[in-house]
Amino acid sequence: MDAALKSQGLLQGKFMFKKLPNGNLDKTKVVCTLCNAELAYCRSSSSLKYHLNAKHALANAEDAGPSTDVAQGKSSRQTTLFEYNRGKPVSTALSAKLTNLLAQWIATSCRPISVVEDDGLELVLQAATGDPSYKLPARRTIIRRIHDQYAAEKAKKEEKMVEAMCVALTGDHWTSVNNDNYLGITVHLIDASWELHSFALGVMKTEERHFAKACARQFLDVANQWGIADKISTIGTDSAPNMVAAGRILPFEHLPCVAHVVQRAIVMSLREGGFEGVLAKCRKVVGHFKHSPANSDELNVQQASLGQVQEPLVQDVSTRWNSTLEMIKRVRRNSEALHITLSKQKHNLALPTNAEYEKLAKLEKLLEPCRYITELLGGDKYVSCSVVLPALCHLQHAMKISDDDPAYIVRFKAAFTKDLNQRREKLNLEWLKMATALDPRFKDLKCLPRADREPVWAKLSELVKGEEPALQPLREENPEPPKKKIALLLMGSESESDEETPEDNTVDRYKINLD
Numbered sequence: 001m002d003a004a005l006k007s008q009g010l011l012q013g014k015f016m017f018k019k020l021p022n023g024n025l026d027k028t029k030v031v032c033t034l035c036n037a038e039l040a041y042c043r044s045s046s047s048l049k050y051h052l053n054a055k056h057a058l059a060n061a062e063d064a065g066p067s068t069d070v071a072q073g074k075s076s077r078q079t080t081l082f083e084y085n086r087g088k089p090v091s092t093a094l095s096a097k098l099t100n101l102l103a104q105w106i107a108t109s110c111r112p113i114s115v116v117e118d119d120g121l122e123l124v125l126q127a128a129t130g131d132p133s134y135k136l137p138a139r140r141t142i143i144r145r146i147h148d149q150y151a152a153e154k155a156k157k158e159e160k161m162v163e164a165m166c167v168a169l170t171g172d173h174w175t176s177v178n179n180d181n182y183l184g185i186t187v188h189l190i191d192a193s194w195e196l197h198s199f200a201l202g203v204m205k206t207e208e209r210h211f212a213k214a215c216a217r218q219f220l221d222v223a224n225q226w227g228i229a230d231k232i233s234t235i236g237t238d239s240a241p242n243m244v245a246a247g248r249i250l251p252f253e254h255l256p257c258v259a260h261v262v263q264r265a266i267v268m269s270l271r272e273g274g275f276e277g278v279l280a281k282c283r284k285v286v287g288h289f290k291h292s293p294a295n296s297d298e299l300n301v302q303q304a305s306l307g308q309v310q311e312p313l314v315q316d317v318s319t320r321w322n323s324t325l326e327m328i329k330r331v332r333r334n335s336e337a338l339h340i341t342l343s344k345q346k347h348n349l350a351l352p353t354n355a356e357y358e359k360l361a362k363l364e365k366l367l368e369p370c371r372y373i374t375e376l377l378g379g380d381k382y383v384s385c386s387v388v389l390p391a392l393c394h395l396q397h398a399m400k401i402s403d404d405d406p407a408y409i410v411r412f413k414a415a416f417t418k419d420l421n422q423r424r425e426k427l428n429l430e431w432l433k434m435a436t437a438l439d440p441r442f443k444d445l446k447c448l449p450r451a452d453r454e455p456v457w458a459k460l461s462e463l464v465k466g467e468e469p470a471l472q473p474l475r476e477e478n479p480e481p482p483k484k485k486i487a488l489l490l491m492g493s494e495s496e497s498d499e500e501t502p503e504d505n506t507v508d509r510y511k512i513n514l515d
Contacts, residue, residue, distance in 0.1 A: 009033070010041070014056075015048055017041075032056075034132060056132055090131045098125065099137045103145035113139050157199055161228050164189040169252075170236040171219065173206070173243055181206045183215055185222050190383075198380060201226055212245035219250055234385075234431070239264065239423065255428050258388050259377040262370055262395070263321050265419040270324070273412030275363055278356040279316070279324065282331050285338060285349055286313040295345065302337040321374050325367040328360050362409055366416075369398040386439035388432050392424060393447035434460055443511065461507045 009016040017025040030041045034056050116136045126134045167189045184203045201222050207214045223229040232252050237243035239256040247254030289295045300310045316324040373391045377384050399413040433456045436442045445453040
């Protein structure tokens with residue numbers, strides 16, 4: 001028996017007696033063959049089995065004895081592919097793939113590099129791969145893979161920007177928890193397949209002193225670093241004064257964020273319309289439940305008893321767009337549940353009165369078009385600049401004062417319209433007008449006064465004629481195009497002059513079928 005233990009070890013060879021320097025075996029200590037851990041042995045394998053279950057559950061499951069049915073010769077189910085491969089070492093290709101995926105996950109999810117030292121993650125991958133001996137890659141390996149992936153991704157982005165004829169940049173200025181200022185710059189471009197691409201170019205720390213100049217310099221530094229300074233058409237920022245000042249310094253067209261303009265108009269109009277009192281009540285009620293899990297649980301119970309959806313209340317935040325509207329919706333929707341729940345609690349809160357609930361209902365109708373416009377302008381899967389002027393026109397119609405509007409609604413609408421018109425004049429209107437005209441959905445330019453429509457088309461005609469030199473090389477390559485193609489290009493022209501070129505009537509042909 002002792003000879004067998006010496007040669008085979010304990011628990012099917014998973015533990016071997018510790019060998020002393022003189023060649024003898026120490027019968028009081030064993031070494032795990034899976035992890036080389038040294039354990040005490042007192043003629044009982046209980047602690048050894050515990051070690052296997054805790055540290056090597058998969059390997060321990062592999063060695064489970066055959067079932068009674070199999071031992072008795074009864075048929076068993078077919079072995080699965082996972083069971084067949086279980087226990088086999090991970091191949092080199094799979095190991096490299098796992099390492100790359102780990103590096104990608106750590107980088108894109110902002111995980112710490114030290115996560116590769118997590119025993120639990122290693123156990124998960126051992127179970128997934130069926131290899132109890134699989135080891136997570138070292139920190140240095142992950143760092144190297146992240147750098148390699150960054151270089152490869154950067155090369156792909158650079159190739160897209162080289163192929164693009166024109167790009168636009170957007171800048172977002174934000175402040176960290178440590179009160180440090182940062183500027184994030186994103187590039188937007190349309191490829192040859194007419195697909196919109198947007199990706200970040202960098203995040204830089206900015207200086208508080210002379211911020212506008214520092215911000216403008218950083219825009220130029222990023223543009224030069226990526227080699228796109230001569231391709232930039234427009235730079236978009238929020239409407240903060242320092243960002244607008246930086247936009248004026250730069251030699252590119254500048255467009256303030258219109259969604260930001262709308263939200264600032266809302267904040268000012270709420271103050272002018274006299275809604276601060278009822279909104280303050282709502283904030284206190286929401287805070288009562290947001291800051292206490294017990295109070296929130298009681299509200300959920302009451303919502304369930306009334307057959308309502310168990311939804312949390314939403315606190316409005318000045319920097320979170322449309323949060324005021326969402327707070328109003330939740331408070332109104334759960335008014336009965338709030339009243340019953342608060343009636344059973346001790347508090348100093350005051351719920352909105354019936355008149356104030358009616359006031360909130362009217363405010364909700366006013367803010368709903370603003371939410372729709374904000375979400376429309378904030379889309380990142382399409383170009384939104386052509387929608388700006390029609391969207392602002394829609395808001396102006398929504399804010400028209402009617403005879404049955406109460407005084408506070410009249411004040412809100414008047415303040416909103418005045419503020420929006422003032423901010424609208426500070427936008428790059430000429431740029432937006434041309435973008436609107438080039439969108440087939442809005443080329444009738446009904447969002448503009450009639451007197452402002454024809455100058456837009458005249459400007460577009462000048463731009464088209466200015467592109468003729470760029471088209472000249474293509475004509476030289478095809479000096480005699482087929483007559484049918486020329487006829488198609490001239491189709492819809494009002495002129496029969498032989499000297500007329502297709503470019504002369506490009507804009508006129510585009511305007512055909514305007515209502």
